[in-house]
Amino acid sequence: MTSAGLTNVTDVSVLDGVISWKPTTNATNQIKYQNVVFVLDHSQASSSGSAKTGYIIAALVEDSEKSPEERFQLLLLATDSVPDELLRRFRIGGLPDYLRPVKGEQDVDVIVSTKSGVGLSQLFWQTVLQPLWNSVDELSSEVNVVITQDEHSVRNFAQSLASSISKSKRTVVLLSGDGGIVDLINGGPHDAQQQPLLAVLPLGTGNALFSSLHKPLWVSQDGKIQDISSIILGLRTLFKGVSANLPLFYASFPSGSRIVKFKPAANKEEEIPAEDNSAAAALHLAKEEIQVSHLYGAVVASYGFHSSLIYESDTPEYRVHGDKRFGMVAEQLLRESHPYIAQVDVRHPSLSEWETIPRNEHTYVLVTPLSNLERTFTISPASKPLDGKLRLVHFGNIGGERTMDAMMKAYDGGKHVGLKWDDGHEVRYEEVDEVRVTILEEDERWHKVCIDGTIVDIPKGGQLSVRKEDKSGFQILVDSRVLPSSS
Structure with missing residues (x-):
């Protein structure tokens, strides 16, 4: 994975679905519209109370033909001005409440399923999601990160939730395929006072649940499949989603x-x-x-x-x-x-x-x-x-x-x-x-x-x-x- 870190840019513009800026960074000065994950508006951020201004454009370029280490290129572009077109679609004001741990009120877990799919979950967590999260709000030490050790790890985690007496709301971010989801729902608390909120980043082989829940976003009305990464759709939903009952x-x-x-x-x-x-x-x-x-x-x-x-x-x-x-x-x-x-x-x-x-x-x-x-x-x-x-x-x-x-x-x-x-x-x-x-x-x-x-x-x-x-x-x-x- 390659990343330029937080890079200062100017003159951001959008033309025919292509976003450009100055100066050139990481040998590029443009990305496609569909590579944008979010635009962080510091003026709307509410967590730190600081007087920050400006924006961060977060984008991800994915190339499945490259080696795992080079497959993802994360861009974090700091700028004073962003076209209204990008703000209308991608603006966030900070970390959503469901990703913000508050003792006694909100628990947040990240499950990194190391064996899902072709084994990209841990690399993705370390080089994409963690720095992306930190670009919005410094990742709290109270976020519980579980790196799976074997095929029983997710089920064991779910069973710990089922035995917990906590009345806090809980968000579980799953970096996995459908197998991690079924392990969680079969070990988890079906009769809990607070229903856990699952957020899925599709790093499995088939990713049926994720693909079906996001189908209206990657299939146009005439039935054509649009050229947008499932991972990017998942990241957009993670930072700007809403909860719904999961049919079982x-x-x-x-x-x-x-x-x-x-x-x-x-x-x-x-x-x-x-x-x-x-x-x-x-x-x-x-x-x-x-x-x-x-x-x-x-x-x-x-x-x-x-x-x-x-x-x-x-x-x-x-x-x-x-x-x-x-x-x-x-x-x-x-x-x-x-x-x-x-x-x-x-x-x-x-x-x-x-x-x-x-x-x-x-x-x-x-x-x-x-x-x-x-x-x-x-x-x-x-x-x-x-x-x-x-x-x-x-x-x-x-x-x-x-x-x-x-x-x-x-x-x-x-x-x-x-x-x-x-x-x-x-x-x-x-x-x-x-x-x-x-x-x-x-x-x-x-x-x-x-x-x-x-x-x-x-x-x-x-x-x-x-x-x-x-x-x-x-x-x-x-x-x-x-x-x-x-x-």
């Missing part, structure tokens, strides 16, 4: 169900041969198993192709490939084109009767309150930020080629919805209140269900139940423009 669902499992996680091989004999990188070979890794009866989710519950894809790509060998690992494992699963044997029952909104899907061979069964599983993968095009509605996407045993066709259409703005074939198969898409999946498979490999990236192994004959959760217990920080009242 509740997934329950029968006795004998286990959370299954891959862990690094304990010895050379357990490692996958270098010449064999197939998904099947990955299954030979040692596994950790934890008994489980239920999980809360905010992203997705699935059985079939999606759950197998998440499970079989979550090995240390595959994770080093980032989101490319999904394509590597998908290719193997599509070649096998396994028909998943299960009974699927659905209960629709405002109805008490259950409908049984008239087939027992399935390829894809997925329930979600979100629109996107990745920024460009629109699984539920009717879903809106914060609407809390569960929607089911499912289709039968259609073979690998047609499954790939459906997935590619999901990458094309959700055009898989309504897809039909001459033999009567189709992609069904419907709003639901509850879904039950009864596993009828003999082979344990096909017993896996996915809840927000957590894999649960359900015994044969066991049933996954997914329903809306009315009482979330958590707030989420969002841009005010995505609130339902503003749509």
Whole structure:
């Protein structure tokens, strides 16, 4: 990461979406409009009581092609004058109250998930977020910074919140992907007097929750994806967001169900041969198993192709490939084109009767309150930020080629919805209140269900139940423009 620190500039101007200034700093004297994080107006700052004047323009330039150390370039430009166009859109007057710890009134935590995504969270904290925070207001020693040490760190932190008797408001800033969020909501205080406020900076692989909650900001009205970094959107929301209820669902499992996680091989004999990188070979890794009866989710519950894809790509060998690992494992699963044997029952909104899907061979069964599983993968095009509605996407045993066709259409703005074939198969898409999946498979490999990236192994004959959760217990920080009242 490179940064010029706080640099004095003059003659700031905006023309055709490009911001320029004098003199040249860090070999540049211009950035794009979409690189701006905020403009700090010292005259509005209320924390120090000082007579400061002027502005700080904070901007971030991100280049994913560069090495991790050079990926982020933070610019902090001090100036006496800023064009009104920038002030109208980006002005802040200081640190928002939810980021300002006050003993007995407001707690602030920063969770740096070191293993999320491709491992950029700690570098991002040290070289982007921490100096950016300090540019607004010196980072208080009362901010609790948690650098995760292992996969249990976030869950342990959440459990400490659940056991706390503090009546303070609490903001938890998560530098992580969806996995950190699910660990927090499953260990956290669902019945607390004060609902924790979660602020997410998307440093995972898929970042489904973040992408879906910010979709109106990166997709134009004609459906085109705009060229703006998710990280910058996250930083803007962090310093200028509003709180909203985080919609959750509740997934329950029968006795004998286990959370299954891959862990690094304990010895050379357990490692996958270098010449064999197939998904099947990955299954030979040692596994950790934890008994489980239920999980809360905010992203997705699935059985079939999606759950197998998440499970079989979550090995240390595959994770080093980032989101490319999904394509590597998908290719193997599509070649096998396994028909998943299960009974699927659905209960629709405002109805008490259950409908049984008239087939027992399935390829894809997925329930979600979100629109996107990745920024460009629109699984539920009717879903809106914060609407809390569960929607089911499912289709039968259609073979690998047609499954790939459906997935590619999901990458094309959700055009898989309504897809039909001459033999009567189709992609069904419907709003639901509850879904039950009864596993009828003999082979344990096909017993896996996915809840927000957590894999649960359900015994044969066991049933996954997914329903809306009315009482979330958590707030989420969002841009005010995505609130339902503003749509």
